[in-house]
Amino acid sequence: MKINLTHLRKVLIGDVNRRWLLLLAVLVIATLALAPLFPLRVTPASASPEKFSGERAMLHLPIIAREAHPSGSPAQAQVRDYLVQQLTDLGLETQVQAMWGVENVVARLDGSDPNGAILLQAHYDSYGGPGAADNGAGVAALLEVARALAAGPGLRNDIIFLFDDSEELPDAFTGTKAFISEHEWMEDVRVAVGMDTAVRGFIAVDDTGSDNGWMVGVLARAYTGGAWTSMSGGGGYDTGPFRDLGIRVLELEDNYPFHQQHTPEDVPAIVNPGSVQQLGEQVLAVTREMGSLDLGNTSGEQETYMYVPLLGLAHYPQAWALPIAILAGVLLLSAVGLAMWQKAASWRGLGVAALATLVTAAISAIAVNAIWKAAPGIFGWQTKGWPDWPEVIPPHGWLILILTNLAVLALMVVVYRLGRRWSTPASFSLFGLVIILLLAVVTALADPRGAIIFTWPVVIGALAWIGAVLLHRNGKEWAVEAGALLAAIPVLVYLVPLLPAIFMGDGTKSVAITAGVWAVILAIILPVVDGSMQNRNVPLTAFRLSDKLRTLLILL
Numbered sequence: 001m002k003i004n005l006t007h008l009r010k011v012l013i014g015d016v017n018r019r020w021l022l023l024l025a026v027l028v029i030a031t032l033a034l035a036p037l038f039p040l041r042v043t044p045a046s047a048s049p050e051k052f053s054g055e056r057a058m059l060h061l062p063i064i065a066r067e068a069h070p071s072g073s074p075a076q077a078q079v080r081d082y083l084v085q086q087l088t089d090l091g092l093e094t095q096v097q098a099m100w101g102v103e104n105v106v107a108r109l110d111g112s113d114p115n116g117a118i119l120l121q122a123h124y125d126s127y128g129g130p131g132a133a134d135n136g137a138g139v140a141a142l143l144e145v146a147r148a149l150a151a152g153p154g155l156r157n158d159i160i161f162l163f164d165d166s167e168e169l170p171d172a173f174t175g176t177k178a179f180i181s182e183h184e185w186m187e188d189v190r191v192a193v194g195m196d197t198a199v200r201g202f203i204a205v206d207d208t209g210s211d212n213g214w215m216v217g218v219l220a221r222a223y224t225g226g227a228w229t230s231m232s233g234g235g236g237y238d239t240g241p242f243r244d245l246g247i248r249v250l251e252l253e254d255n256y257p258f259h260q261q262h263t264p265e266d267v268p269a270i271v272n273p274g275s276v277q278q279l280g281e282q283v284l285a286v287t288r289e290m291g292s293l294d295l296g297n298t299s300g301e302q303e304t305y306m307y308v309p310l311l312g313l314a315h316y317p318q319a320w321a322l323p324i325a326i327l328a329g330v331l332l333l334s335a336v337g338l339a340m341w342q343k344a345a346s347w348r349g350l351g352v353a354a355l356a357t358l359v360t361a362a363i364s365a366i367a368v369n370a371i372w373k374a375a376p377g378i379f380g381w382q383t384k385g386w387p388d389w390p391e392v393i394p395p396h397g398w399l400i401l402i403l404t405n406l407a408v409l410a411l412m413v414v415v416y417r418l419g420r421r422w423s424t425p426a427s428f429s430l431f432g433l434v435i436i437l438l439l440a441v442v443t444a445l446a447d448p449r450g451a452i453i454f455t456w457p458v459v460i461g462a463l464a465w466i467g468a469v470l471l472h473r474n475g476k477e478w479a480v481e482a483g484a485l486l487a488a489i490p491v492l493v494y495l496v497p498l499l500p501a502i503f504m505g506d507g508t509k510s511v512a513i514t515a516g517v518w519a520v521i522l523a524i525i526l527p528v529v530d531g532s533m534q535n536r537n538v539p540l541t542a543f544r545l546s547d548k549l550r551t552l553l554i555l556l
Contacts (some may be wrong), residue, residue, distance in 0.1 A: 002044055004518050007450070008269040014063065016277055017403075018481075019529065021103045022481070022485065022528055022529055023529045025485065025528075026488065026492065026525060026528055028531060029489060029492045029493065030492050031498050032309070032497060033309075033492055033493045033494075033499065034496070034497050035495045035500060036202055036225065036226055036227035036307075036330040037202045037227050037497055037500055037504065038200075038201070038235075038274075038394070038498075038551060039202060039203075039226070039272070039274035039275055039278045039539035040272075040274045040545075041274055041277060041279065041546040042055055042273045042274055042276075043055065043277060043281075043466045045059070047051065047259055048150035048154070049147075049148070049150030049152070050148055050151050050374070051148060052141075052144055052145060052148050052277070052280045052281045052284045052348075053144060053277075054144075054146050054273045054274065054276045054277030054280065054281075055273065056142035056275070057140045057141050057143065057273075057276050057277075057280055058145070058268075058271070058273050058276060058294070059140075060086070060136075060139070060140035060144075061136050061137065061140045061268045061271060062078055062268050062520055063082055063139060064082065064124070064136040064139050065126070065130040065131055065136035065266070065267065065268050066078075066130065067127055067130035068128070068131070069124075069125065069130070069131065069132055069243055069265070069499040070125055070126060070127055070168070071101075071125040071166040071168070071174075072101065072102075076103075076124075076165070077103075079124055080096065080105055080124070080165075083105045083124065083139070083143070083163050083298060084096060085361030086107055086143055086160065086507050087105070087143075087146060088145060090107075090147055090150045091100070092107040092108060092109055092146065092150065092161070093109060094106070094107040095107070095468045097178065097182070097183055099178055099182055100174060100177075100548060101166075101174070101177055101179040101275050102164075102165035102166045102174050102175045102184075102549065103165050104162060104164050104165050104175045104179055104183075105124070105162075105180060105302065106160065106161065106162055106163070106165065106179070106183065106185070107146065107160070107161040107293045108158060108159070108160050108161070108185065108530075109149055109150060109155075109158065109159040110153070110158055111147070111155050111156050111157040111158045111159070111291065112154050112155070112156055113156050113190070114156060114157045114158045114187055114225075114293035115156075115157065115294060115295055115296060116157060116158070116189070116190035116191075117157060117158035117159065117160050117185065117188040117295075117296070118123070118157055118158070118160070118189075118190070118191045118192075118193065118287055118291065119159075119160040119161075119162055119188060119189045119191065119192045119193065119238040119242070119291050120142055120145060120146075120159065120160070120161050120162070120193050120195070120283065120287065121142075121162035121164055121173065121176070121192065121193070121194055121195070121238060121239065122135055122138035122139045122141070122142040122163060122164075122195040122196065122428045123138075123139075123163070123164045123165070123196065123238050124136075124139045124163045124165065125165050125166055125167060125168055125169070125175075126168070126265070126266070127262050128166035128261075128262035128263050128266070128387070129260070129262065129263050129264040129265065129266040130264070130266055130267050130268075131266055131547075132266050132267050132268045132269075132270065132271050132411070133197055133198065133199035133254075133258060133266055133270060133271050134196070134197045134199075134258070134261050134262070134266060135195075135196050135197055136201065136271075137187045137197065137198035137254075137271050137275070137276050137279070138196050138197060138198060138253070138279070138492050139163060139427070141195055141198065141240070141276050141280035141283070142161065142195050142280075142283075143161070143195035143408050144280050145280050145283050145284050145287065146159075146161050147509060149284070149287065151394075152288070155287075155288065155290070155291030155292060156186060156291060156292050156293075157290065157291050157293070157295060159287065159291070160185055160188070160189065161198070162175075162176075162179055162180065163308070164176050164238055166546075167196075167238045170234070170308055170429055172238075173240060173241055175238070176238045176239070176240075176241045176242070177241050180184045180241055180242070180245065181419040183416045184354050186334040188244070189247060190247065190248065190295035190296075190298060191215075191247065191248045191249070191290060191295065191298055191536070192238035192239045192242035192243075192247055192248070192249045192250075193239070193249070193250045193251075193252070193286065193287065193325055194207075194237050194238055194249065194250070194251040194252065194253075195253065195279060195280075195283055196237055196238065196251070196252075196253040197253045197254050197256075198253070198271065198272075198276045198278075198337070199254050199256045199258050199270060199272065199275060199281050200256055200258070200270070200271070200272040200275055201254045201255065201256035201272075201275060201504045202226055202227040202228075202248065202254065202275070202278065202501070202504070203226050203228075203252055203253065203254055203275065203278045203282060204227075204228055204252070204253070204254070204255050204505075205219070205228050205250070205251070206237060206251040206252070206253055207237060207239065207240075207243065207249055207250070208248075208249070208250055208251075208347050209243045209248060209249050210299060210302060211299040211301070211302055212300065212302055213299070213300020213301040213302065213303045213317075214248065214298045214299055214300065215248055215250055215300075216300070216303040216305050216313075216315045217300065217315075218250075218286055218290055218293075218395045219286060219305070219315075220305070220312060220313040220314075220315055221251075221289055222285040222286045222288070222289040223282075223284070223285075223307070223312045223313045224278075224281050224285050225278070226278050226282065226307070227307065227497065227501065228306070228307055228313070233268075233411075237251045237253075239251050241553040247459060248298035248299070250331050252279060252282060252283060253279070254275050254279065255504060255505045256275075256393070256504050257388065257391050257392045257504070257505065257506065257507040258270065258392065258393060259364075259386045259388075259393060259394050260390070261387070261388065261392070261396070262387050262388075263385060263387075264388070272546050281427060287502070299316075301304055301317050301318075301319075302317065302318040302319070302323065302449075303315045303316060303317055303318055304316065304317075304318045304321060304448065304449045304450075304452045305452070306452050306453055306456075306494070309493060318448045319448075320451065321443075321444040321448035321449075321451040321455070322441075322444040322445065322448065322451075324444075324451075324459070325437075325440045325444040325451055325455050326441075326457050327459065328437055328440060328455050328456075328458040328459045328462065329403070329441070329458075330435055330463035331459060331462075331463060331466070332430070332433055332434065332437055332458055332462040333464045334462070334466060335430060335433075335461075335462040335463075335465040335469070336430050336434075337352070338465070338466055338469045338470070339367050339426045339427075339430060339469050342472065342473055344424060344426040344427075344467050344468075344469055344472070344480065345424055345426045345430060346424075346427070348422060348552055349422065349423035349424050349426075349427035349428045350422070350423075350430065350431055352419050352422045352427070353419060353423050353427040353428040353430075353431040353432075353523065354417045354431050355419075356365060356416065356418070356419035356423075356428075356523075357415075357428070357431060357432065357435070357519060357520055357523045359415070360411055360412050360415045361410075361515075361516035361517070361519035362516065363411065364407075364408040364412075364515040364516055364518065364519050365513065365515050365516035366409070366413065366510040366512070367404075367407075367511050367515075368404045368511055368515035369474055369511070369515075370514035371404055372400070372508050372511050372512070373401060375394070376394075379394070379395065379396055381394050381395065386528060388507070389507075390507060390508045390509050391506055391507040391508070391509050392507040392508070393503065393504070393507050393508070394507075394508070397503075397507075397508070399504055400510065401500070404511070404515060405499075405515070407519055408513040408515055408518050408519055408522070408548070409518075409522060411519075412519050412522040412523070412526065413522075413526065416428065416522075416523070416526050420530075425480065425484055425526075425527030425530045426465065426468075426469075426480065426484075426527070427525065428523045428524070428527050429461070429465065429484055429488070429523065429524050429527045430465060430521035431523060432491075432520050432521065432522075432524035433457075433458050433461045433462065433487065433524060435520045435523075436454055436457055436458050436461075436491075436495070436520070436524075437454075437458045439454045440455040440458055445465065453494050453495070453498065454495075456490060456494070457490035457491050457494055457495060460486070460487070460489070460490045461486075461487035461488075461490065461491070461524070462484045464486035464487040465483050465487055466478050467479070467486075468482060468483020468484075468485065468486075469483070481528075484527040484528045485528050487524060487527075488524055491521055491524045491525060492525065495517075495521050496521060499514045499517065499518055499521075
């Protein structure tokens with residue numbers, strides 16, 4: 001009896017290497033998908049003058065946010081004078097609009113052949129503290145945008161810079177309303193772009209108004225990166241009064257719910273220069289894009305959008321949301337039918353996957369909710385000093401989020417391994433996609449702008465499983481492994497980052513829901529690394545023990 005040890009080593013080591021490569025692929029894709037949520041890149045002050053430099057912008061922040069400067073205070077007057085000096089030094093026509101008890105700082109950069117003006121605004125008053133993030137960072141970024149526009153190539157359209165007063169108190173958006181009602185430049189405004197808050201997260205599009213097709217096209221052509229989601233939007237911002245008048249608006253801000261907001265702790269040290277870079281760079285890009293356009297008609301069919309890695313911003317009419325969600329359902333139903341026909345899945349297997357996933361999701365949501373309810377007492381959080389509690393991220397918040405999600409991961413791995421005694425990787429993945437499909441359909445009906453982020457992972461996942469089952473039927477043993485990976489990739493790219501993104505938008509308010517969704521997402525991801533967890537013979541798995549035994553018998 002002679003054993004071909006070289007062949008045996010190649011088969012077994014190759015199998016192990018493939019498992020590690022799949023696990024590595026999952027980790028790398030997830031890391032790259034999460035990176036835009038935490039911007040780090042900052043253009044240095046030595047960059048050419050026409051570029052936005054986060055480093056240059058940050059030089060303004062210690063001056064703007066030296067101390068609390070609410071509307072009407074002596075400290076506010078000092079910030080006003082600083083803004084006037086900076087804008088005047090750029091050669092811009094600069095004014096102080098003093099009326100209604102507020103003082104707006106307004107400047108203008110003339111275009112070569114304007115048919116309207118683009119207004120860029122950031123409120124420069126603070127409330128409850130120095131206001132470094134809200135909104136010193138936006139003011140600093142707008143000063144740097146103004147400098148880059150003045151130094152760069154001329155534009156066709158005029159640019160108006162509005163540093164509005166009294167966005168916070170005593171009456172919200174007083175500065176904006178004063179400009180709209182009383183300033184002579186108002187008649188030229190066709191588009192208003194707001195910059196409000198940059199602290200440490202990603203920059204989101206919070207408002208494009210209705211009939212946003214024209215603006216979404218501008219965003220797509222001027223996209224500079226970041227992690228936008230069309231699920232954001234619709235809040236109260238100082239561009240709101242412009243929108244209410246029918247003027248096209250674009251509101252950009254970091255939605256990060258920092259507990260220091262409106263407190264004495266809102267100081268320059270908490271501001272991430274990468275977030276300021278992302279905000280200012282994007283505003284500069286869209287301004288230059290609009291600067292050469294005809295501003296006579298800025299409306300278009302309502303659209304939804306999401307970023308596509310390496311490609312940019314994908315967008316299409318919002319009216320397509322429900323039809324595409326229905327198409328996703330048809331494709332997923334076909335994938336399930338084919339998988340059952342080829343015994344990659346079964347009613348029993350799908351039932352086990354459903355029970356395992358839903359029970360884990362429910363337990364995770366209940367347990368995580370209990371942990372967060374107990375956290376203030378355990379960590380001694382002074383929640384009474386946080387005006388927006390529980391919609392903030394408290395100290396140690398990220399550590400708690402990571403640990404609880406790791407606990408859900410561990411629980412789901414255990415339950416998955418147990419469930420695999422009566423189920424298959426395809427059953428778990430397909431059931432997970434069924435849950436995502438339900439989210440897509442519900443969102444398409446209730447809030448169509450957000451359906452895109454759930455719909456396309458289902459479309460891609462269903463097509464992946466259809467192809468995998470058909471290829472496996474033709475003898476391609478690697479097909480199921482590939483199908484699981486392809487089905488998981490859009491989930492890793494879009495849905496995994498959605499969980500911390502929601503945390504960065506809602507604070508602790510949604511942690512229980514996202515814990516349950518995380519369990520569902522894991523049902524789609526774990527089949528990719530199934531072979532690393534299973535050591536038994538199961539139907540249509542890429543790591544079947546029977547294959548190894550058969551290879552050993554042949555070699556013997």
